[in-house]
Amino acid sequence: MTVDLQEKTLEQTLVYEGGFLKVRRDTVALPDGKEAIREFILHPGAVAVLALTEDRHLVLERQYRYPAGREFLEIPAGKIDPDEAREATARRELFEETGYRASRWTYLGTSWPCIGYANEQISYFLAEELQKGERRLDEGEFLEVVTLPLEEAFRLSLEGGICDSKSLVGLYWLRAYLEGGLKGAAL
Template identity: 70%
Template sequence: MDLVEKKLQSALVYEGGFLQVHKDKVLLPDGSESSREYILHPGAVAILALTADRQLVLERQYRYPAGRVFVEIPAGKIDPDEAPALTARRELLEETGYRAGRWLHLGTAYPCIGYSNEQISYYLAEDLELGERELDEGEFLEVFTLPLQQVMQMALSGEICDSKSIVGLHWLAAHLDGRLPGAAV
């Protein structure tokens, strides 16, 4: 069965600093027409920064759309023409002050396929060295570390509840169990 929808028309509804909202007219597999509203996103990275004593680097940050403070793994938007692995290195340093001597790509996920093309590439960062943070203007977050097992429990209890962090923790657990090798970057 052919499930592909074909774009007939596309309209840019809104263009912001890094997001674009589109409304398209599409041809459905059965020949009827419908509309699709979606957000184009440049992509992002998420970093699971693990210390030698199995502490995970976390952030506490206010997220305006949800109206609350979240505990999450470091992450950031990919800049134009920037490779995801370079974004991961840049974001880890900017947000946390850590540099990593070893990097592995764990996988890529689509967090909101119903309304966006956003992709998040997940990286494990190890052999950490702490330096100075380089936060962007207007960026406010608290950085801290917790034992990995405690972080896993926080995800199970709902204290860590953003999908980016939950997916990253799932892949980190699989990597540490030897079920997900990762690729050196």
């Protein structure tokens, strides 16, 4: 027998609205009928791109992340703009941040990175058949583009050199896709 674990929204309150994120405090009815408060971040959604060169080098970015107070080596990613399709966001972010365009795209899947406190979803795409161009960073965006042999990126993900969850999930799915254990969807 399956137990109903659903929580029912009784009241929604927007407690903060910034330029990028919103924070909501909801009152919910629990499965046992009691009430509880749920505070969480509303996120517009994001994409992450695993851009693979013909010689099996992975395109990465090194950038400073203010909330963590340090630099990270990570896969290209960005938030979805209003009314923008996920694939369009992936193409835009890859080009803006790295200067690369890809002729072949594969959708790998979507993850929920912070289910305890945010509704963010990240959709992952493999970009292949790359052509290098001039990148167009957003104002106030600073990052260095780095390419590493794919096996070195996998090794760094196991040793802590690549350690953000978005990149770890992406590398896990990329390896599974390349080994035939994950079916992607060609775009």
